[in-house]
Amino acid sequence: MxxxxxxxxxxxxxxxxxxxxxxxxxxxxxxxxxxxxxxxxxxxxxxxxxxxxxxxxxxxxxxxxxxxxxxxxxxxxxxxxxxxxxxxxxxxxxxxxxxxxxxxxxxxxxxxxxxxxxxxxxxxxxxxxxxxxxxxxxxxxxxxxxxxxxxxxxxxxxxxxxxxxxxxxxxxxxxxxxxxxxxxxxxxxxxxxxxxxxxxxGSGHYVKMVHNGIEYADMQLICEAYQVMRDILHMPAAEIAAVFKQWNDGPLHSYLIEISAEVLATKDSETGLPLVDVIMDRAAQKGTGLWTAVSSLQLGSPAPTIAEAVYARAISALKSERVKAATVLAGPAENVISAAEKQDIIQSLHDALYCAKICVYAQGFNLMKTAAVEYGWKLCFAEIAKIWRAGCIIRAVFLQSISQAYQRDDELENLLLDPFFAKQISKYQQNWRKAVANATLAGIPVAALSSALSYYDSYRTAVLPANLLQGQRDFFGAHTFERTDKAKGRQYHVEWNQTNRPMVKIK
Missing domain, CATH: 3.40.50.720 (NAD(P)-binding Rossmann-like Domain)
Structure with a gap:
């Protein structure tokens, strides 16, 4: 037969x-x-x-x-x-x-x-x-x-x-x-x-690349929250696991929070110690996060938190140097934390993680939007958010809200401008700022949490100091600049070294 x-x-x-x-x-x-x-x-x-x-x-x-x-x-x-x-x-x-x-x-x-x-x-x-x-x-x-x-x-x-x-x-x-x-x-x-x-x-692999960049950043944000609890609050792994498990019942509900709690709760079969305490703090990468960061730079679409997550893995690889530096470079004096302050720090971390996560997705979706324009793709961001709700590493209840945001406005310029997400960050941003400040004052690196905050603050700032930067560029390289009181697109240059009172010229 x-x-x-x-x-x-x-x-x-x-x-x-x-x-x-x-x-x-x-x-x-x-x-x-x-x-x-x-x-x-x-x-x-x-x-x-x-x-x-x-x-x-x-x-x-x-x-x-x-x-x-x-x-x-x-x-x-x-x-x-x-x-x-x-x-x-x-x-x-x-x-x-x-x-x-x-x-x-x-x-x-x-x-x-x-x-x-x-x-x-x-x-x-x-x-x-x-x-x-x-x-x-x-x-x-x-x-x-x-x-x-x-x-x-x-x-x-x-x-x-x-x-x-x-x-x-x-x-x-x-x-x-x-x-x-x-x-x-x-x-x-x-x-x-x-x-x-x-x-x-190519568009599918590009979207997956951005997915992985978001994954890098999401993981790094969680790791920074873990380090604050470990090194400022001196919480053992099992106690941190319990916090993550509690967080997983709220707006941070996600696969990555869930597995982080499980990793922290696991004991090493050889030593009986928490497994996380015997894992070497040296992270590897397969390149997709790096590709995302490089693409964001090439397209001029800011994704600083994704880039910081890649850098965090790179600096983790410098283990021997870091061990040496720990004996040479001083940090701030340690403060005693009260029980009330401990709970406040934990709540601040929760809110910081939530707000920073919103910014990471805003960076990722904006990168895809910029790429779509550059390469002539028509991407449906509501559908992309939908297919990430299950099956993938960044799956989270959070993605339902992102999908709804793009269903409300498929031309949304930035996720931060959606009314739901703007309200969420407005509600929780003070604790986000406190969490970053607490970590910085204690000498704990929070590159991802702080870069997300800087991204948010930069995006909401109507006048950035790039006016001085353009003046600097024109001074040493005659790169020209636009004026706020003239038609958009016209370029001007100053003959900086000709007289004490420079003359502005149209170029």
Whole structure:
């Protein structure tokens, strides 16, 4: 008896790939899978057998690219889950050699740089349809419902849409709360799927890049709140965990707050100490936060808190230097904190974290808005906020309010100008300022919390000191300036060194 053809080809059975394959299988798709490491395929088949029980096999392991294609009916749909960069190109060229055709679709689900995605679509347009889908949610999200950010050829999207909407995370449309069920073979089918077409080639990976930049900043903000409680209030990890758990019941309810509480509450199996106390304070990064910061600088769209989060990881890497500096460089004298002051500091931190989080999202969404204008994309920010409500790392109840803000005004210049968010910051900003001041006076670095506050204060300031800056630039470099009392766009220059009374000239 001939084996029925598979619906989807899948290349890459690493952590993310394996879980995406099992998710596809749970949703009724037969998958032909290939990986250069055959041991990974064996592990995949073993897990599939354990999970499906007496049901027929859902996954076929392949020994080559040619065999993979033979298991599929044309036009072929092949999903890649391989490391970003050269590996994506290598697989694409091998599939061309194996006989892939012009109507076939290859979908890159890796963390590719968005400009690489644009280049690949152009390079392969006569060979096959190159499509991309950024995936967020880690291995659990991949297995039971990720947030998906697809972009590229609209025709390809019509073929992929039902598949992605089936495997994506789901949310309750009214509350914005995730609908979660972590049961193999019993996927969530109700609710709104966290998968929506983003736009032309590269836009999905750009949106995912910004997602990761926001993720960097959100994590750093939480870490700064933790350090204040640890080093000013001398709270043990378990007590801080209890605070985070309490915060997770309010407006800060999010996946990152939830897992932070869990990490802080976990004991090390070897020493019995809090696990966080034996983890080296040296953070790594994979580059997406850096890409976001670089893009913000290139486009002139301020995202200082995202940049500070990247810098925070960079300075954490200077562990040996920091240990030496701690013995040489003095900080302020420590003050004794009363019980009443302790509770006040904790409340101030909560409010500071909430306000700074609003500013981080304002920075991220403004960066996407600027990129959309620059690259000719039409991005729907209400929909982007919706697909981040579940399945991804920055999922939070907070995103429901962001989606509603852009539904009220899809031309919103900045999230801070939305009436709801403007009111929220007005209500909590005094505690935000107190939290930053308390940390600074105690010598605790809060680069993310303070940069978010400076962003807010800069944005709400009608007259910034850039007038003096333009005067400086004109003095040493004849860079010219506009005048407040003349028509916009006209440039003026002062002959600074000609006489004691400089002459203003139109340039």
């Amino acid at each position: 001939t084996e029925p053809k598979c619906d989807i080809g899948f290349i890459g059975a690493g952590v993310m790939g394996k879980n995406l394959i099992l998710n596809l299988a749970d949703n009724g798709y037969r998958v032909a899978a290939f990986d250069l490491d055959h041991h990974k395929l064996e592990q995949l088949l073993q897990q599939d057998q354990q999970e499906r029980g007496e049901q027929p096999p859902r996954i076929m392991a392949c020994n080559s690219y040619t065999e993979l294609l033979s298991f599929l009916s044309p036009p072929h749909l092949i999903i890649l889950s391989v490391p970003a960069g050269k590996a994506v190109d290598d697989v694409c060229y091998k599939l061309i050699d194996a006989g892939i055709g012009a109507d076939d679709i290859i979908v890159d689900t890796g963390n590719s740089l968005w400009t690489d995605t644009v280049a690949r679509e152009k390079a392969f347009e006569s060979k096959f349809i190159f499509f991309s889908t950024a995936v967020s949610g880690g291995e659990v999200g991949a297995r039971f419902g990720p947030s998906l950010m697809p972009s590229g050829d609209p025709y390809a999207w019509t073929r992929i849409k039902p598949i992605w909407q089936a495997i994506a995370a789901k949310v309750d449309a009214k509350t914005g709360e995730p609908i979660e069920r972590f049961e193999p073979g019993n996927p969530v089918k109700e609710g709104e799927p966290c998968a929506v077409y983003i736009g032309p080639s």
